[in-house]
Amino acid sequence: MRGLNLDHVNAFTEVVRLGSFSAAASHLNLTQPAISQQIGQLEKRLGVRLLERLGRRAMPTAAGSELLDHAARIDGAVASLLEALARFGSGEVGRVRLGTGATAAIFRLPPLLRDLRRRLPELEITIATGNTSDIVKGVQDNALDIGLVTLPASGRGLDVTPLLDDEFVAVTARDGVALPRRVTPAILARLPVIMFEPGGHTRVVADQWFFQGGVELKPKMALGSVEAIKRLVEAGLGCAILPAVAVREAADRANLVVRPLSPRLYRKLAIVIRRDKVLHLGLRETIRALKSLNRKGAGSGRLAGRQKSRSPGEQTK
Numbered sequence: 001m002r003g004l005n006l007d008h009v010n011a012f013t014e015v016v017r018l019g020s021f022s023a024a025a026s027h028l029n030l031t032q033p034a035i036s037q038q039i040g041q042l043e044k045r046l047g048v049r050l051l052e053r054l055g056r057r058a059m060p061t062a063a064g065s066e067l068l069d070h071a072a073r074i075d076g077a078v079a080s081l082l083e084a085l086a087r088f089g090s091g092e093v094g095r096v097r098l099g100t101g102a103t104a105a106i107f108r109l110p111p112l113l114r115d116l117r118r119r120l121p122e123l124e125i126t127i128a129t130g131n132t133s134d135i136v137k138g139v140q141d142n143a144l145d146i147g148l149v150t151l152p153a154s155g156r157g158l159d160v161t162p163l164l165d166d167e168f169v170a171v172t173a174r175d176g177v178a179l180p181r182r183v184t185p186a187i188l189a190r191l192p193v194i195m196f197e198p199g200g201h202t203r204v205v206a207d208q209w210f211f212q213g214g215v216e217l218k219p220k221m222a223l224g225s226v227e228a229i230k231r232l233v234e235a236g237l238g239c240a241i242l243p244a245v246a247v248r249e250a251a252d253r254a255n256l257v258v259r260p261l262s263p264r265l266y267r268k269l270a271i272v273i274r275r276d277k278v279l280h281l282g283l284r285e286t287i288r289a290l291k292s293l294n295r296k297g298a299g300s301g302r303l304a305g306r307q308k309s310r311s312p313g314e315q316t317k
Contacts, residue, residue: 099135147272165266185213192238
C-alpha cells in the first residue's frame with residue numbers, strides 16, 4: 001500500500017465497471033484526460049499494464065484483473081476504517097486500553113467496569129496487568145491509553161494524578177499464627193511471613209515499612225499473586241501484609257483474621273496518561289470513573305492529597 005493512491009485505484013475500477021474512460025470521468029466528475037493520467041500513474045507505480053482496449057471497450061489485463069480482485073478488499077478495509085474513525089469524530093465511545101496492577105484489576109476495577117458498561121454499552125476496554133514500570137512504559141509508548149499505578153511513577157510527557165492512599169493490613173488464618181490487635185514490624189519479624197515477590201512497588205513499600213521499624217524481615221515465601229498469598233495464609237502457612245481491599249469480602253473475613261498495622265502503611269495509587277492524549281468519550285468517562293475510586297475506596301484507604309500533575313521526570317516522594 002506504500003505510495004499507492006487510492007483515488008487512482010478507484011478510477012481504475014470505475015473504468016473497468018463502466019467500460020470506458022469517458023464514462024468513468026463523467027461518473028467521477030473528472031475530465032477524461034484526468035482519468036487517463038490517473039490510470040497512467042497507477043500503471044507506472046505498479047509497473048504493469050492494467051487496461052487494454054477490445055473494440056471500443058476498456059478491459060482489464062491479467063494484471064488488471066488481479067488488481068480488481070484486491071481493490072474490492074481494499075475498498076472494504078477503507079470503508080471499515082472510516083466507519084471506525086467516525087465513532088471518534090462523532091463523540092462515540094471508542095476503545096480504551098487500561099494498564100494496572102493485578103490487585104487493582106481484581107478488587108477495584110470490576111464495579112467500575114460494570115458501571116461503565118451500563119452507561120456506555122459500546123465501550124471496548126482491554127486491560128493489561130503488570131508492574132508500575134511496565135504500565136508507565138506502555139503509556140509512554142502509546143501501547144496503553146491510561147494507567148492506574150502505584151507511586152512513585154514518572155516519565156517524559158506524562159501527567160500523574162494521585163487518587164488515593166491504599167491501606168495495607170496484616171492477615172492470618174483463623175486457626176493460624178496469632179496476631180495482636182495492632183501489628184508492628186517487630187512482631188511480624190518474629191513470625192513466618194509470606195510476602196509479595198521482589199521487584200514490584202508493593203514489595204518495596206512493605207520492605208521500607210520494616211526498615212523504618214528497625215527490623216530486617218526474612219520472608220518464608222514470596223509470590224506474585226495476592227490470591228495465591230491469601231490461599232497460603234488460609235492454609236496456615238504464615239501471615240502476610242496485603243492491601244485491605246483484597247480482604248474486605250465476607251468470604252475472606254470468614255477465613256482470615258485482619259489486623260491494622262502500626263504504624264499505618266499505605267501505597268499511593270495514581271492515574272498516568274500522556275499529556276498529548278486525545279480524550280474521546282470513552283476515555284473521558286473511564287478517567288472519570290477511575291477518579292471516583294477515591295470516594296468508593298475510602299473505606300479501605302484514604303484520599304490522596306490533591307496535587308498538580310507532575311512535571312516530566314519528577315518523582316512522587
